[in-house]
Amino acid sequence: MKLTQLAYKTLRDTGSDAETSSHALLLQAGFIHQLGAGIYSYLPLALKAIKNIESIIRYEMDKTGAQEILMPHIQPQELWDLTGRTTAFGDNLFTLKDRRQRGLVLAPTHEESVTTISKSIIQSYKDLPFTLYQIQTKFRDEARPRAGLIRVREFSMKDAYSFSANEDSLDEIYESMAIAYKNIYQKCEIPVLMAEADSGAIGGKDSHEFIYPTESGEDTVITCSNCQYTANVEKAIGILPAENHDTEAPQAEISTPGVTTIEEVCNFLNINANQTLKSLCYSADGQLVMVCIRGDLNINEVKLKHILNATELRAASTAEIEQEGLVLGSMSPLGISNINIIGDTSIVTKKNLTAGGNKPGTHIVNINYQRDFHVNQIADISTVTEMHLCNECNGKLEAVRGIEIGHIFKLGSFFSESLGLHFTDQDGKQQFPLMGCYGIGVGRLLAAVVESNHDDKGIIFPKNVSPYQVHLIALNANDETCYEKAHAIYDSLWDHGVTCLFDDRTDQSAGVKFRDSELFGIPLQVIVSPRNLNNDICEIKLRKTLETYSVPLGETIDHIVNSI
């Protein structure tokens, strides 16, 4: 491709809207164009890179034996009603009506359709296992699109869906997918953490996320500095060192007018937050639940939801709390017996805590679990912090921000049961296949490639992803000899099967050409100029290091072919 023919426009300034490096660079290099919030076009250079990422993914999927299919984006809403996901996705679901006013869904993912398709394929255990995958656009009406390609409303995703007759088969496929994913990230030169993840509303046995660590990410992963333990903070468990060596002191009521928050209590009494007991109320499927935790920690609502086996969990409203006679700001489990109370394990790690007095403007000091109050259940419901130690090895835990660039799930039989997909096993009994699903956001992967491979001058593409293999620059394309020689190299490279972008512009200075080549990030640059031609050489420049060296003109093609 010649630059004089390429539809592109590089920008001198990065757009003021762009906060993350991938967003800024993809805009500045003219790779993407925004049409609306979270709605982007991929321009020619970006699409080349996307296609390369897709072919890496296809190769790794095909290697596992997965088979590619295409499915409809527009799906009957009835299908989604069967699995209850019309409600589960809620406002995130794009819906529309056809001319007969029948409800349709713009598919945010494809479990419903792939499961339905499989009903026509699976009858016997002999038909299992198999894995289907797709690389297709998905639609989600995200509450807040952000950061360029990181969180968008229309996006391309590779999703694979496996169907197995038994757990062993599912485990085997899951394992092979994890390996394929690691290979994909490696080829894209993106470092990843494989983290245990919450399996979400649908449940299922195992789930792992692949997280690219970066400050601009939306997820937090807890990782052990000593062992392999890595988990999303939603799921992570840790242990708090017990500090309950003190002897239990007599409790005493203290007047604390106007003091309601943990911070205010600490300031008022000049104590640390870890010497307080924090009590909160939640509404779990309409039932009020009191939750107690050490004051310096936070509730992990995902864990709490699991403990309560609740489908809907939210903070209780002031009205709901007061209806039970509880006092906001001075709430505690002291003397409370008519409400379900869950205590975090942290409340037994320390003695002589300070808690609310269940009367306005009152707190009680030196309260101790069991001596002074009881709960219905002690459970791990805290969000792991760097104060926690690793549950596996007692090592130090670290919190890392990152972008989720892949997620694999063991779904179990949820979809096969709700959509009536079954098979006959060896004993002639009807069974539901066990499913797994394995997703990678393709556009997000491109963003992650750029995030993890750039410098202050522009993108530095890994060679497997780069839109072209070589960026050929005719420094002075006005010079007839220079242009012709460069053009000969261009033709020859294509003849040798090397893809090449040719900066043949006659109206741009050397500086502009170098800047653009650095923005585009094609790994290998070839510089042809009158000066070089006079010396009978050609210059090779590596984008990553910006290192330059000369090769004899006659050996240019061979050299390039050998070095890519």
Add this chain to the structure above:
RNA sequence: CGGGGUGUAGCGCAGGGGUAGCGCGCCUGUUUUGGGAACAGGAGGUCGUAGGUUCAAAUCCUAUCACCCCGACCA
């Protein structure tokens, strides 16, 4: 959905009742050509949208829309 911010030329921004501005980019010409060239000339705007106030609105008021950031949300 809450909080904050921004909408003026392709991009980045200034201007705050009285002729629509700057830088970059764009077009034409001349000279240039190894790190975002110089000079000369030129094109490009219903100032997000709709109402209102006013002799007069990009500017003041009201509403509304869009986009960005933080949070909530998020298989």
